[in-house]
Amino acid sequence: MTAGEEQLVLVVEDSDEDREAIQRALSRSHPELVLEFLPDGDRVADRLRDGTRSFPALVLLDLNMPGVDGYRVLADLRADPDPRLKDVIVVVFTSSTTSADIDRCYEAGADSYVYKPVNFTLFRTVLQGAVDYWHTNDFVRPSADS
Amino acid sequence: MTERRVPTWPDLLHALWRAAFAAGSTKVFAKELYLGLLELPHVRGVLGARIHPSGEVPVVRWADHDGGVRSGPPGLAADVLPWVATSPELVTRDEGQAKIANLTVAEVAAFAPHLAERMREAGGTVVVAAAFRAAEGDRGLLLVTLDAAAGAETVATALGQVADVVIAADDRIADQALLDTRLAADAVLAEISLRLARSLDVDETLRAVVRMAVPGLADGAAVHVQRDDKLVQIAAAHVDVRRERLLNEHLRQGRWAGVQASGDEIDPMPSLLPADVGLELMTSAVLQARSRVLGVLTFFHRAGARRVPTREFVRDIAARAALAIDNATLYSQRRAEVEELQLHLLPSVLPDLPGVEIATGYNVAGHLLEVGGDFYGVVRQPTGFTALIGDVCGRGAAAAALTGLARHTVETILEEGGRAEDAVRLLNAKMLRNEVTKFLTLATITFGTPGPDGLPMRALTAGHPPPVIIRRDGGIEESTCRGPLVGVLDELRFTPADDVLRPGDAVILFTDGLVEARDAAGAFFGDTDLEPTLAALHRLPLPQMASTLVAGDGRYAVDDDAAVLLIRYRGDRVLDTTLPAEQALDAALAAVRSLGRPVDRLTTSLEPGDVRVTVDGDAEWARVEFHRGEETWWEVL
Numbered sequence: 001m002t003a004g005e006e007q008l009v010l011v012v013e014d015s016d017e018d019r020e021a022i023q024r025a026l027s028r029s030h031p032e033l034v035l036e037f038l039p040d041g042d043r044v045a046d047r048l049r050d051g052t053r054s055f056p057a058l059v060l061l062d063l064n065m066p067g068v069d070g071y072r073v074l075a076d077l078r079a080d081p082d083p084r085l086k087d088v089i090v091v092v093f094t095s096s097t098t099s100a101d102i103d104r105c106y107e108a109g110a111d112s113y114v115y116k117p118v119n120f121t122l123f124r125t126v127l128q129g130a131v132d133y134w135h136t137n138d139f140v141r142p143s144a145d146s
Numbered sequence: 147m148t149e150r151r152v153p154t155w156p157d158l159l160h161a162l163w164r165a166a167f168a169a170g171s172t173k174v175f176a177k178e179l180y181l182g183l184l185e186l187p188h189v190r191g192v193l194g195a196r197i198h199p200s201g202e203v204p205v206v207r208w209a210d211h212d213g214g215v216r217s218g219p220p221g222l223a224a225d226v227l228p229w230v231a232t233s234p235e236l237v238t239r240d241e242g243q244a245k246i247a248n249l250t251v252a253e254v255a256a257f258a259p260h261l262a263e264r265m266r267e268a269g270g271t272v273v274v275a276a277a278f279r280a281a282e283g284d285r286g287l288l289l290v291t292l293d294a295a296a297g298a299e300t301v302a303t304a305l306g307q308v309a310d311v312v313i314a315a316d317d318r319i320a321d322q323a324l325l326d327t328r329l330a331a332d333a334v335l336a337e338i339s340l341r342l343a344r345s346l347d348v349d350e351t352l353r354a355v356v357r358m359a360v361p362g363l364a365d366g367a368a369v370h371v372q373r374d375d376k377l378v379q380i381a382a383a384h385v386d387v388r389r390e391r392l393l394n395e396h397l398r399q400g401r402w403a404g405v406q407a408s409g410d411e412i413d414p415m416p417s418l419l420p421a422d423v424g425l426e427l428m429t430s431a432v433l434q435a436r437s438r439v440l441g442v443l444t445f446f447h448r449a450g451a452r453r454v455p456t457r458e459f460v461r462d463i464a465a466r467a468a469l470a471i472d473n474a475t476l477y478s479q480r481r482a483e484v485e486e487l488q489l490h491l492l493p494s495v496l497p498d499l500p501g502v503e504i505a506t507g508y509n510v511a512g513h514l515l516e517v518g519g520d521f522y523g524v525v526r527q528p529t530g531f532t533a534l535i536g537d538v539c540g541r542g543a544a545a546a547a548l549t550g551l552a553r554h555t556v557e558t559i560l561e562e563g564g565r566a567e568d569a570v571r572l573l574n575a576k577m578l579r580n581e582v583t584k585f586l587t588l589a590t591i592t593f594g595t596p597g598p599d600g601l602p603m604r605a606l607t608a609g610h611p612p613p614v615i616i617r618r619d620g621g622i623e624e625s626t627c628r629g630p631l632v633g634v635l636d637e638l639r640f641t642p643a644d645d646v647l648r649p650g651d652a653v654i655l656f657t658d659g660l661v662e663a664r665d666a667a668g669a670f671f672g673d674t675d676l677e678p679t680l681a682a683l684h685r686l687p688l689p690q691m692a693s694t695l696v697a698g699d700g701r702y703a704v705d706d707d708a709a710v711l712l713i714r715y716r717g718d719r720v721l722d723t724t725l726p727a728e729q730a731l732d733a734a735l736a737a738v739r740s741l742g743r744p745v746d747r748l749t750t751s752l753e754p755g756d757v758r759v760t761v762d763g764d765a766e767w768a769r770v771e772f773h774r775g776e777e778t779w780w781e782v783l
Binding site: 110118119136146 | 265329389424
């Protein structure tokens with residue numbers, strides 16, 4: 001990705017409050033990123049296949065959503081024959097820190113697992129930390145020998 | 147159509163000041179700044195750079211009338227390096243907080259030819275430069291090239307003003323970042339403290355600690371805990387899942403600077419991790435409680451990471467984690483002592499009695515650190531045997547002492563051939579005489595000599611849940627015995643109940659911890675579900691039945707102490723021999739028929755080889771049991 005290209009982050013989050021919190025957090029720390037929001041997991045694949053719109057550099061995915069939850073979205077993306085969907089960087093965020101939930105996410109193909117705290121300041125910090133990491137790496141998984 | 151008004155420099159400066167006090171990054175107003183400078187008279191190009199103290203140029207931008215603003219165009223950072231090396235000698239005066247230099251492009255060409263070439267291509271002939279301080283020890287540099295010296299003074303003034311804006315914005319952003327980091331650290335501490343305080347699972351809690359710290363406060367984290375004189379890695383986290391696996395592996399293999407357990411190694415130091423995890427620095431703090439080193443907490447960072455936790459924060463979090471580990475460890479030790487003491491109050495071996503199977507189950511209350519008062523025993527007597535179960539009210543040392551007194555008093559009298567009700571009365575008198583302030587409940591079943599009808603039994607209860615008979619067909623009958631509890635009344639009147647166990651029948655004695663177990667909806671196990679559960683389990687081997695019951699059958703949470711004692715009468719043993727498999731089946735079939743059961747064949751099939759076979763029962767119920775090595779299986783007919 002070149003410096004001048006628009007960098008889009010697709011946020012899949014069912015909570016209005018959390019969507020607003022993400023908007024506030026990232027617009028301040030990463031004003032160069034464009035945010036697009038989806039309120040549920042049902043439409044993620046269709047949105048990503050829509051060739052008329054920008055493809056996101058990163059997907060921020062809430063795990064606990066009614067209907068199609070984050071695990072299902074993640075598993076479907078990783079199983080998609082389209083390499084762009086299969087390989088898109090996905091940062092999952094959830095309020096759980098239990099080993100079982102983390103392992104399940106890792107197995108499903110998450111790139112980052114971010115704990116979603118109740119405290120907004122901390123939420124902003126962890127979100128910024130995760131996005132900053134991938135931004136610094138140009139939204140590309142670092143190779144093993146880097 | 148309205149004519150677009152080109153903003154004047156004062157308008158632009160005003161907008162820059164407003165942006166500077168709202169922005170989270172100077173990047174936000176960079177574009178406006180460059181385009182604004184380009185609007186000044188004679189300006190042909192603008193170069194901006196951020197310079198680390200090392201001389202490295204991490205940010206560089208170029209703007210001109212043809213191409214607009216471009217970030218990091220190829221080669222520009224290298225082109226500007228000679229200027230950076232020479233710039234201290236070029237300064238001619240101060241303009242506000244900026245150091246101003248004025249040169250011609252020809253003069254620039256003498257030491258930075260590529261840079262001069264870019265300026266010429268943009269149409270520039272003279273250069274005005276401003277250098278100023280920036281956040282985190284960096285320097286800011288703005289170079290403006292003009293096509294005539296006439297505009298140089300205006301540009302120098304503007305650059306001085308821009309330097310003021312950028313410095314103010316940088317300072318404010320740095321202050322805000324510091325505040326954010328402190329707020330985040332406080333929030334992490336608060337959440338971690340809550341987690342540490344409400345869990346006694348040390349490992350899971352420490353995993354949560356590293357997870358909460360990454361990526362908010364560090365790019366990676368690990369925790370090691372002292373176990374058996376070794377530091378054991380409990381958890382590691384990295385913001386990048388793939389690199390987390392690598393980090394775990396490197397830490398396990400010792401491919402890093404290692405745990406710094408010597409005390410004050412807090413400040414970022416080289417992690418010495420392989421480059422593939424991208425974590426060049428680390429801070430660590432010893433987990434220490436009551437002068438003992440319990441472990442080490444380590445945070446890892448990328449080189450140039452925006453946030454590195456302060457020394458105070460790392461120490462604070464380590465102190466809290468250490469306290470939690472210490473508390474949990476003390477709890478575990480105390481809990482092990484309670485369990486051991488509790489088991490000492492129970493018989494270590496139950497007697498082996500002919501024609502009878504016995505199994506017990508015991509659940510120690512899950513969260514309490516005091517010994518409970520549930521007990522049971524089986525006593526061999528001259529004419530049979532007696533099973534007993536009891537429950538002393540309360541917990542702790544006094545309850546444990548009374549448990550010992552009760553069990554040993556009753557058992558001693560029973561062993562000498564005394565009747566159960568006499569033993570209970572004697573215990574009652576002893577408790578009242580000694581002014582024991584606690585009471586207890588007790589139930590006994592005295593079994594006589596088996597006869598043609600089965601095994602006779604007399605049940606007695608002293609304020610305890612009556613025994614329940616589990617018939618061989620799954621029928622459930624609660625004994626009708628009744629009686630008052632022990633240690634309160636001077637005189638005890640009992641109503642014992644006589645029954646007979648036929649082969650295959652069982653009887654259960656239990657304490658109230660079993661019936662008071664609750665399910666998720668709050669219903670008691672004993673309300674309506676115990677009897678159907680006993681019926682459903684009646685064909686199981688007794689040890690399995692006992693362990694299933696004290697576990698609440700997987701549906702009820704048994705939180706209190708709970709004891710069960712199960713006795714099954716299996717009748718006469720008509721066969722007990724070891725034979726080759728085929729002969730064993732024939733012998734078993736013959737033995738079953740000898741009991742009066744008209745059976746055609748057994749459903750069991752046996753692998754070749756010797757097998758021990760036993761047959762118990764009567765004309766209506768028979769059990770064929772096979773034993774090979776450690777394995778036992780049976781068929782009920």
